[in-house]
Amino acid sequence: MSRDELAALQLSRLRATVADAYERVPLHRARMDAAGVRPADVRSLADLHLLPFTAKADLREHYPFGMFARPLGELARLHASSGTTGKPTVVGYTGDDLDRWSWLMARSLHAAGARRGDVLHNAYGYGLFTGGLGAHYGAERLGAVVVPVSGGSTARQVSLLVDFRARVLCSTPSYALAIAEMAEQNGVDLAKDSALEVGMFGAEPWSDAMRAEIEARLGLRAIDVYGLSEIMGPGVACECEAQAGLHGWEDHFAFEVVDPETGAPLPEGEAGELVITTLTKQALPMLRYRTRDITRVTTARCDCGRTHLRILRVTGRNDDMLIVRGVNVYPSQIEAVLVGLDGTAPHYQLVVDRQGRLDTLAVEIEAAPGVANDAFPAIAGRAAQRLKSTLGVSCEVRVRSPGEIPRSEGKAVRVRDLRRKEA
Numbered sequence: 001m002s003r004d005e006l007a008a009l010q011l012s013r014l015r016a017t018v019a020d021a022y023e024r025v026p027l028h029r030a031r032m033d034a035a036g037v038r039p040a041d042v043r044s045l046a047d048l049h050l051l052p053f054t055a056k057a058d059l060r061e062h063y064p065f066g067m068f069a070r071p072l073g074e075l076a077r078l079h080a081s082s083g084t085t086g087k088p089t090v091v092g093y094t095g096d097d098l099d100r101w102s103w104l105m106a107r108s109l110h111a112a113g114a115r116r117g118d119v120l121h122n123a124y125g126y127g128l129f130t131g132g133l134g135a136h137y138g139a140e141r142l143g144a145v146v147v148p149v150s151g152g153s154t155a156r157q158v159s160l161l162v163d164f165r166a167r168v169l170c171s172t173p174s175y176a177l178a179i180a181e182m183a184e185q186n187g188v189d190l191a192k193d194s195a196l197e198v199g200m201f202g203a204e205p206w207s208d209a210m211r212a213e214i215e216a217r218l219g220l221r222a223i224d225v226y227g228l229s230e231i232m233g234p235g236v237a238c239e240c241e242a243q244a245g246l247h248g249w250e251d252h253f254a255f256e257v258v259d260p261e262t263g264a265p266l267p268e269g270e271a272g273e274l275v276i277t278t279l280t281k282q283a284l285p286m287l288r289y290r291t292r293d294i295t296r297v298t299t300a301r302c303d304c305g306r307t308h309l310r311i312l313r314v315t316g317r318n319d320d321m322l323i324v325r326g327v328n329v330y331p332s333q334i335e336a337v338l339v340g341l342d343g344t345a346p347h348y349q350l351v352v353d354r355q356g357r358l359d360t361l362a363v364e365i366e367a368a369p370g371v372a373n374d375a376f377p378a379i380a381g382r383a384a385q386r387l388k389s390t391l392g393v394s395c396e397v398r399v400r401s402p403g404e405i406p407r408s409e410g411k412a413v414r415v416r417d418l419r420r421k422e423a
Contacts, residue, residue, distance in 0.1 A: 010279060091229050102140070105135060108249075123151055124151070125410045180217040198223060202224060235249075248308055273292060348414070349364045352419060354418075360395075363387065383397045
């Protein structure tokens with residue numbers, strides 16, 4: 001579609017979604033009433049900013065089904081977050097929602113280079129997490145041959161990748177590196193011994209440095225796929241083979257970038273917080289959902305010819321940002337400095353603590369196999385110097401032995417926060 005045709009479709013679907021949310025979801029109706037906004041006030045896409053924001057806390061406060069726009073008997077599936085930091089966020093889908101999700105994931109896979117008949121090795125976790133089933137049903141809709149291996153049993157994953165000749169790998173980027181590491185320990189070079197050509201990696205922020213590491217060790221093109229359970233799951237946006245930004249599927253979602261502090265809309269190209277409104281979701285319509293992801297967008301046409309706007313690489317999350325001696329730092333920025341450092345493996349953790357009234361940051365990195373212990377101080381010194389010169393942050397760097405930093409079969413745990421919670 002042309003940009004004008006896409007905008008007309010968005011407006012039609014936005015007006016229908018706002019009316020539905022106002023009529024069926026008490027929270028949206030109460031907030032719009034408090035703001036003096038009625039569904040009829042949304043006459044153009046520019047009026048989107050009139051609507052109040054929605055946040056993850058709203059889902060937790062209305063646990064489990066208080067934000068659903070359809071009764072439970074009309075739903076086909078429930079998903080939920082892990083709830084490790086409180087009540088889980090619960091999301092629901094009608095049969096039509098699941099159908100659209102499958103088509104959007106099929107579209108995303110095709111944009112990434114996957115094709116009908118490809119063997120697709122799905123190492124995303126299955127269950128309440130949306131990644132595994134989202135990729136699975138999208139791949140089946142595309143016509144791919146799905147290997148539903150889920151996460152874990154990493155040595156077996158390596159064997160299956162080689163034996164089943166998968167062309168496409170779906171996993172978190174950190175688990176892709178864990179698979180590569182296991183293969184190398186077992187004498188398998190997946191870049192040569194497998195048929196892998198396309199990797200669909202998401203569910204956690206990752207840097208261009210990690211992309212290069214994955215591509216070199218697995219011998220594939222590493223594609224970024226983006227999604228949130230609260231909005232749909234994976235497939236809200238996806239890179240194409242040009243790897244020049246995530247195509248946000250604007251026929252089903254409206255995207256904004258706002259100032260993280262004030263909530264004011266920002267012009268195209270400026271970095272801020274990504275805000276998403278669903279346009280076709282039945283069970284759980286979300287109005288101006290604050291993702292906490294920091295990024296930029298562009299409507300410049302991609303070399304692939306697609307007209308959907310592009311979400312440039314997510315550089316971090318508002319709620320993951322660390323303030324170290326007055327400097328704002330995101331874990332993904334630290335990762336970009338550390339990945340590829342001589343003598344190290346691409347595994348790290350950030351340990352945040354508090355001494356008196358000041359927060360402290362220690363960076364734990366892992367030595368590459370075969371590196372002698374007496375080389376650890378020099379590696380730590382080089383890492384500390386690079387962090388200081390690149391990010392302006394002075395911090396302690398600790399080098400751990402190979403295998404000492406925990407591996408993740410799902411989303412990597414990058415930050416260990418040891419600070420005492422305030423009463």
